[in-house]
Amino acid sequence: MTYEQLQHLQPKAFKRRCGVQPDTFNLMVEILNPHLDRRGKRGGQCKLSVEDQLLLVLEYWREYRTQFHIGTSWDLSESAVCRLISKVERLLMDSGKFRLPGKKQLYQQADNWSVIVVDVTESPIERPKKNQRAYYSGQKKYHTLKAQVVVNQQTGQIICTAFGKGRVHDFRLFKIEQLPMLPEQLCLADKGYQGLAKLHSSSCLPTKKPRQSKLAKSERQHNRLLARLRIVVEHVNRRLKIFRILAERYRNRRRRFGLRFNLISAILNFELASPS
Structure with a gap:
């Protein structure tokens, strides 16, 4: 299911499906959008929208299916899924929005x-x-x-x-x-x-x-x-x-x-x- 099919769900149902609330999902999209949206730029362009790319990563965390099975669901290669997951995780950590307070x-x-x-x-x-x-x-x-x-x-x-x-x-x-x-x-x-x-x-x-x-x-x-x-x-x-x-x-x-x-x-x- 793509993001267009899920965005009409109630917040409680959306969290059950994706593991995060809609507001959190939207904030994560704002963080990822400048880096993953390559429309009009040189280089490769992912066939999925930024929302669907994030949804793929959340699906991996939430369900923990193999990257091969997720790739077949989204029509991507297994290596492309692996690279996308690593990139999204790094961008979210580097943004500073999702950090623990720390023991200090x-x-x-x-x-x-x-x-x-x-x-x-x-x-x-x-x-x-x-x-x-x-x-x-x-x-x-x-x-x-x-x-x-x-x-x-x-x-x-x-x-x-x-x-x-x-x-x-x-x-x-x-x-x-x-x-x-x-x-x-x-x-x-x-x-x-x-x-x-x-x-x-x-x-x-x-x-x-x-x-x-x-x-x-x-x-x-x-x-x-x-x-x-x-x-x-x-x-x-x-x-x-x-x-x-x-x-x-x-x-x-x-x-x-x-x-x-x-x-x-x-x-x-x-x-x-x-x-x-």
């Missing part, structure tokens, strides 16, 4: 982010030809790439991300990243971050059940209340994995995974901040 903002805007939530989500990958053990996740029982997200508990905004191989423990990834948090900022985490209090005094973790024993009633209540506060990061992970390129087995080059993850995260932040 944790202390520069500490008043805005008094409570943050940290969590790790994993994306499966194809079994590597070399160094397989480094990517094998003992929790998931297959090879993965890990992405740590730091989220504002009040708004659900993604502040910063960090990436690691599947074998790296969640807490080890946190220590490698060295988030510059101020002492008055409260950090909420799950059971995988045991020992966080030694690095950051203002942290809150669930109480682990001791062996051959049960948790006290107050400890169970504490865990439930903490889970209610931390649920915001689970919703963020769910919104990210609506784009199947982050949820299904990642088939592309692993070095480009972080760029796509950050770009999709920034798009979600933009839609979260938009009045619509």
